[in-house]
Amino acid sequence: MNELTERFWPFIKVLALPYLAIMFVLLFPMEYYLQTPGGLAEVEAIIQVEDGYEQEGTISSTYIMSIKRPTFFQFMAGYFSDYSTSGELSGSDADYTNEEINTISYLDKYTSVNAAVIVAYEKASEIDDSITIEYSQNLMVYGKADYLSHYDAIDFGDEFVQMEGDGGMIVTSQDYIDYMDSLDDEDESNDESNPIAEYTEDKKLYEFTFLDEDGEAYSVVLEKNAETDKFGLTLELYYLVNKETTFPVYQESDSNIGGPSGGLLQTLSIYNMLIPEDITKGRKIAGTGEINYDGSVGYIGGVKQKIVTAYLNDVDVFFIPNLDDDYYYDNYQEALRVCEELNIDPEGWLVPVSHVDEAIDFLNDQNGGITP
Amino acid sequence: MKFLKKVSWKPLREEVGLKTVLDAFLGGFVYATLIFFPVFVILVELMVVYMYKRYTYVVLIIVALMFHQMLIHYFAKRALYLKKEDLKADIRPMFVMSETLINVIYLIGGLLFIFVFMPQLWV
Secondary structure, eight states, X not given: OHHHHXXXXXXXXXXXXXXXXHHHHHHOBOSEEEEEEEEEEEXXXXXXXXXXXXXXXXXXXXXXXXXXXXXXHHHHHHHTOTTOEEEEOXXXXXXSOHHHHHHHHHHHHHHHHHHHHHHHHHHHTTTOTTOBOOEEEEEEXXXXXXXXXXXXXXOTTOEEEEXXXXXXXXXXXXXXXXXXXXXXXXXXXXXXXXXXXXTOSSOSEEEXXXXXXXXXXXXXXXXOOTTTOSOOEXXXXXXXXXXXXXXXXXXXXXXXXXXXXXXXXXXXXXXXXXXXXXXXXXOEEEEOOEEOTTSBEEOOSOHHHHHHHHHHTTOSEEEEXXXXXXXXXXXXXHHHHHHHHTTOOOTTTEEEESBHHHHHHHXXXXXXXXXX | OHHHHHOOSHHHHHHHOHHHHHHHHHHHHHHHHHHHHHHXXXXXXXXXXXXXXXXXXXXXXXXXXHHHHHXXXXXXXXXXXXXXXXXXXXXXXXXXXXXXXXXXXXXXXXXXXXXXXXXXXXX
């Protein structure tokens, strides 16, 4: 090795600085995000219903590459692509590390699969009453502010159990769920009826109990932030399937793809495995959209990249969320704009849906809306 | 067959010793990796950005791996001749065979990755 070093030393001296400069460009992360097209992931590969019905075609969710803090080189490579979108990191993305963003993304995906199973089983049970599903309501940690005390002790996805408030008052997860339900009814935030806010006025320190991902209970004493008068914890309500009492049994496989936007397609695929009639009719079906527990379809991000992905993969049908007129963000309208920008004809394959029923009705249609 | 008969590390090992051969390959590996490291980083980063062309980039990475190991052999050969200018052992057949063998392994591994592991990874 020394002989090589001696022989090439003049070159090494000259090239060392340019080499370091190249490595800097290749490895230095930027406080930006970059979204680029990804691919299709067949739902059957991640969720299988035991003794489920076979399908002739395919149902796939669409994933994109969402790169948080790309390197300078990645950013420049994506910047000049017609298919990419980039911008400065903002909101929670700017506060969280890439690892935390990934954890949240997988939590989104986990809860999305549960929602898809619930909606699909309930829908299929209207056809076959032997299909049963049971689920529980869980309050899970979805957000952590940087001022949260014991930040590292509490993980995303941990389940909130209870909190000991003023005068020994116990606020359980059910109390908080009732509060969240009341918010839905009133459709506005009401801090006065928030049981955690209501019973944490006298002191600064309060004991919270959570369940970790292994179901082990742990308690931490959290301190209210003086500036915000909050603990810095965001709890979200999720419905999780009780697999033991659900029939037929289903299996989930590991997946590298996170996020909740595969919900609608997961619902359609699971539904198709549960009913005798094949709704795919041999077609290559893809799409995007979150699934809500009532079967409605929620909006998603990365529309441009998803449309490009679908187009490059030559799908027969692509479902896209179509929200009501008074919603501020409409994925379908954005998709049409993208098609116009990239000179893609949306006729026949781009299908706007606002509810899973609309997607099923479309697929059940004899020609599926596709010109033969 | 004549070529294959010449493929043996024994004459080289006896002439310069195992330690020298290993040192030559270590030098080859270090310098070839220094040169190819940015290439691998560029290809992986481009693959992440252009994921819809991932198969193209995986093929390019496999080709780059092949060139990387060929460069290791080239530097190792240079190091051996720098260590001993009047090297008598015929190292060319051994190096050609070694490079071919490693390239075949990379090729099989690459094809397995493309056709077996990649479809499982992206679900």
